[in-house]
Amino acid sequence: MKKIEAIIRPEQFQQLRIKLLEIGIDGLTVYEAAGCGKQRKKQGVFRGNPFELQLEPKVKVEMVIRKSLYEQTIQVIIEACSTGQVGDGKIFVSDVEDVYRIRTGENGTQAII
Amino acid sequence: MKKIEAIIRPEQFQQLRIKLLEIGIDGLTVYEAAGCGKQRKKQGVFRGNPFELQLEPKVKVEMVIRKSLYEQTIQVIIEACSTGQVGDGKIFVSDVEDVYRIRTGENGTQAII
Amino acid sequence: MKKIEAIIRPEQFQQLRIKLLEIGIDGLTVYEAAGCGKQRKKQGVFRGNPFELQLEPKVKVEMVIRKSLYEQTIQVIIEACSTGQVGDGKIFVSDVEDVYRIRTGENGTQAII
Amino acid sequence: MKKKIVLSAFLFSSLPTVTFAAETESIPSIIQSIDMMWVMVATFLVFFMHAGFAMVETGFTRSKNALNILMKNFLTMALGAVLYFAIGYGIMFGDSISGIIGSSHFFLLNAESDIGFFVFQAVFAATCATIISGAVAERMKLSSYLLLTVSMVAFIYPIVGHWVWGGGWLAELGFIDFAGSTVVHLTGATGAIVAVLLLGGRLGKYGDGRVNVIPGHNIPLGALGVFILWFGWFGFNAGSSLSADSELVPMVVSTTLLSASAGVISSAIYSYMKFKQMDATLTLNGALGGLVGITAGTANVSLFGALFIGFVAGILLIEAVPFIDQKLKLDDPVGAIAVHGICGIWGTIAVGLFALEGGLFYGGGLSLLAIQFTGVAAVILWTFVISFMALKLIALPAGIRVTAEEEIQGLDFSEHGSTAYDTKGESFGPANSQPTFGYGLVNRLNSLEAPQKQNS
């Protein structure tokens, strides 16, 4: 079991959700985030004072998947979320030792979905 | 040291917090989340247009614990958060290499709490 | 590659960001969080009824870094975020298997930043 | 219609209009115009108080019930106006049967010329009913609330009104309630007590012997509501003179201003003394307490009397709110019972003390005071009994309270299918869970648009 954490642009989320559904991934959890990286900063002006935005809005999509889906999932995320502009985000992959389904108490791969 | 991430229904949170306190876990961090899984989608209507909610509100409770508390903690979470309805959520268990307490700089198990 | 998750006081965030930039860490993702630990609870009063706040606002700063920066990063976080008061927060260190840059699809250390 | 021509009436006095056809008849007709104008201005202001009530009630409760409260306020105003036209006015100002009940002029029949007076009274009537909506907020079924509103506006309130303003037995007795501390506010508050008694507190309010805090979600909106109410109250009190009396009206306006001000000051100070913090929402209630307090005697007391009445009202309020909330365990989210009930009683009784003519402190003896007590007691008794019966009847088919599930998810979603805020960016459709928790994220995600070419 792998945990995939994708930091993406908020506006790509719905597309990603649909693409993931197509390959059978319907369990995921989403978090609001703010990111900072190489992306160019935005400028605004308020009452004559200019200001700069240092962080950009991002979304983290977190899903635990079977090892077998790993490659395909990464592929789908990159396809769905890449715009070619700096700021598209990152995917982090890490190991998960176990998963439990709270409703039933079952664990292991059958708990994933 | 294990990291336990429990994705639960928001309304179960207070109960979980109290139960965890009872077994001595008083350090935890909570995040707002939105989840999507097998849970049935909700319907609303706005100005005569029906709409469907594709995501449900969830809370992620994250705690790093000593290995020895592992089993008991999982047990408590399942007890406190299971309602028997689809959508109760998942628990992910993973490994943590080290923990630091920012205030003092100490690390390892004595930093956990 | 290591994943560093620092749970800190919100008001220390800007200082941390600047300090991290100084050591060359400019990629990070931030989450809003609420924490509960040994910190003393705050009291308020509303329409003559006193109440207690059980959780405190926190921020989680998450960054994936090259192993070589590990020690220095921990040092910087502790320096920038320690106030000496209970409630300063924790740092969790864990392993990351791989990182992908969504924009280009490249992975491994060159994807980190 | 050529407005331009009509206009010249007021610009060049060539007066081609019907109204002022004959100059010899002018003076009475001018006086009619002046008084009519005053009463109409007051009507607008009293109407606007409904916006104030709506904002106070919305701001002082949780965001998951905001639409529901707003709907209650709009429907109260609407039903109030229509029902008062059909029935209420006739009961209140129709020909009296033994000083108890009016019996003619339903649908304004044979009273067409009373229309200006009617419309002023119609916006008053709705006020009385809307007081209840705040107290029962966040848990009463919309349908049950509306049925209660019907009984208030069509029957319970007009009867009280007939007794006091329609020439009924309390009027005969000499009971003084110039603009309605008792007729409007106490009647509304008594109905609120009954409804709250039968409803019980909101889920989570009283549990394991503790009294929990369920704070409002938008106090600035509530504060705006208080300002609107205060603004409208000038019409409420000064319009009750029914004529543009150049002595009476400024007096009424001044007592109203000073009493409300004293209520603000005393509740601010007293809450500070009592809680070591100057409680903001209680001070807002204090302004309203001062206004309710002066309403009965606004035309009968001196400026000093007004200051005193408002000052005491503010203190009473600070004592009453926690008492009702914590001791009586009547869960009244906006403090309506304390504001309209306790301060309404105080204001009515205070007339017996401070009335320049007949007040105890001005050598008038105890008789007026006794009459004022009688009036208060009679109105409480009547309203309590009848609204209790009405609610029991309304409760027969299926109860007056929403299910716990609906209450938890919020009445906005369960009764209206959507929510009050940021449905595109914050709180969309509460489902089976807590207030707005987590919905921020959920709904912003649910409603994200597909990426656009321009930025992809």
Place this chain on the structure above:
Amino acid sequence: MKKKIVLSAFLFSSLPTVTFAAETESIPSIIQSIDMMWVMVATFLVFFMHAGFAMVETGFTRSKNALNILMKNFLTMALGAVLYFAIGYGIMFGDSISGIIGSSHFFLLNAESDIGFFVFQAVFAATCATIISGAVAERMKLSSYLLLTVSMVAFIYPIVGHWVWGGGWLAELGFIDFAGSTVVHLTGATGAIVAVLLLGGRLGKYGDGRVNVIPGHNIPLGALGVFILWFGWFGFNAGSSLSADSELVPMVVSTTLLSASAGVISSAIYSYMKFKQMDATLTLNGALGGLVGITAGTANVSLFGALFIGFVAGILLIEAVPFIDQKLKLDDPVGAIAVHGICGIWGTIAVGLFALEGGLFYGGGLSLLAIQFTGVAAVILWTFVISFMALKLIALPAGIRVTAEEEIQGLDFSEHGSTAYDTKGESFGPANSQPTFGYGLVNRLNSLEAPQKQNS
């Protein structure tokens, strides 16, 4: 100036002021004063309606466009007043050329004494233009909108006004539109239709054959707006009498109150029947529908007529909003076309049915009805054609719609450089992304202050 002295005029009647210099001239001058006062009070109320429009439009749309909508409302009011002074008034009430267009009194020249009438008409004129701002919200360029406003206030609306209120051909025909169901509301709504047709829907509204929900971000603010509009409408209708006529005015106030109330009730009930939920925002629109409906006949129908007109308006509205939104695919975020257009037509036609003098149902035959139809048709035709031409012209240089990128990031940031809410704690500068999504966090972080000694 020694105010104290002047004051004595109204306190001691020693009357040293110019106005009332000679008592023998007093009665005409008093009547002037009274009528002037009434029209001024109405002017203030109609002015205040702009606050209502602004709140409804802001509340019913997304938070990322709130500043933009507010600016549109303020600039509409401001441009409206100035342009109406310069041109509009002259076209509307200047000497008529064949009943088609007025031709004098620009800048109020030679009509200085009409000033009270002018200022009342000026706040009316801006109302007409502001109706459009709601329908085109969230996607129209500010500059294009302002140019459209200029054409409306300076030309399109004054012409219609001239026809009906300036002694033009519709007035000659006997067309009845007391306060402007057609002149103001239908004209505004027709302009809105044209603009929406040319603009298209908001991004994400219509896609793959689906009609998406883009809900407003702050319905309580919108509800307050509706209350303010209703409050102001009393001035709109009753001020149109132009004199403090003690019979006409209370009648107008009462028909206005009852029709709006009936609109609330019928839209609440009918939405419940149709959608199994009492739709809150549609009920708010229902109140406005009832108000628009009664505006034409407010002085000419009975109280029962008013109830009926409002009741039908509420139902029409519930049918019209989804029809326009889903069938016609005209994306009108606030329902302006249904409220001001459909209910405006209904109200105007209803005069032909319910007018006590000349109405079909009161034995007046079909002639008034035919005239009312003629008026409606003429106004739609005129407004449609000219505003279409105007918008095509305005669109020539660079189109009337913002770029998709600007629309996605929100007009607040792209046109005004900042955002409406919580810039210190919530939504600072939307950049190239979705509404407020994620900005809560981002901006609170962006604006955190360096730690202070006290708590570090």
Place this chain on the structure above:
Amino acid sequence: MKKKIVLSAFLFSSLPTVTFAAETESIPSIIQSIDMMWVMVATFLVFFMHAGFAMVETGFTRSKNALNILMKNFLTMALGAVLYFAIGYGIMFGDSISGIIGSSHFFLLNAESDIGFFVFQAVFAATCATIISGAVAERMKLSSYLLLTVSMVAFIYPIVGHWVWGGGWLAELGFIDFAGSTVVHLTGATGAIVAVLLLGGRLGKYGDGRVNVIPGHNIPLGALGVFILWFGWFGFNAGSSLSADSELVPMVVSTTLLSASAGVISSAIYSYMKFKQMDATLTLNGALGGLVGITAGTANVSLFGALFIGFVAGILLIEAVPFIDQKLKLDDPVGAIAVHGICGIWGTIAVGLFALEGGLFYGGGLSLLAIQFTGVAAVILWTFVISFMALKLIALPAGIRVTAEEEIQGLDFSEHGSTAYDTKGESFGPANSQPTFGYGLVNRLNSLEAPQKQNS
């Protein structure tokens, strides 16, 4: 009281009321009624301006200080009314000692019949003080602010008022300030400057040579406040005529409307030219600038003059706000100094230029202009010196500023123990940290209810 009977007064002219007892006395008494009515309507409108101030100040500052600002506004109104009754009115309109200070009629003694005038002046007086609350927002101790309010309403402002409106030396000189550009607005703004000078900027505003942006949290609420202020301003200016003069009043209303409109237009255009963005909050300030500007000359200039005055006020404002903020480093969150100070001076001076009688541009020479300058200088000097002394005195025991810790956590929690928003779902008790950051989550969690049977 049988309202029905009283009513007939205005319906059937059977006139059984005291006021109109003898028809022969009617005309003076009618004029009294009319003027009284006008002044009362204006009183209500000016009162309502406090709601406008409260909303502007709340919306333009951070959510963590919203309750505190609201309390300041309510207490200013309340203290203002009571103190003006006790002392202020006597100083302002009592018998003059050498044209410097009034000395009688405290508590309205021997001036009972002035009551209508008093109440109008009382709501004015509070306006002056409330101007300061915006400028000192987010950092001044509530107690210190209240003491400053006391000095303003009871002493500083009434003295200025006596000079100009109470027959004092400036009145004798011929100084023209019809409704108070100087008397009310400049006095308030000068007090604000002194307070801001002594307070310093908000934490985080000025640091390392940078000027940081601390934006307001709810601009739509602020915009509503501006609409309310504009609405109320019609009463402020037109009520100052003190009689329902059918020539003067429409003129005043029109100049007010046009000047404000011009202020909106010029500030929108000029901010666009200067910043490449049409700044929304500055345009809102521009409307207020136009209103403050016309206040002095509203009865003395032509419509063209009004347009010009407003236009210049809007431009001055756009220059003044950044200048005060960035150059003078006076941290004025709502722009009160620019709006009420700079535009107040401009408006007063402009009378010397545009007054139809005596203005430089109308051939009146320089004498009026010189007088206007004298008045401005005298008022600034007086207010500056005395409020400086007052504040130094107030600061003696423990300073006038909250501690940095309190400022960071927000004055709502530190002074009032709770917060303004969504305490059940968003921002509960700010503790030792940043604005609302993170509180959304925290408090929703803190206040989650135990699960209910129904959904578990």
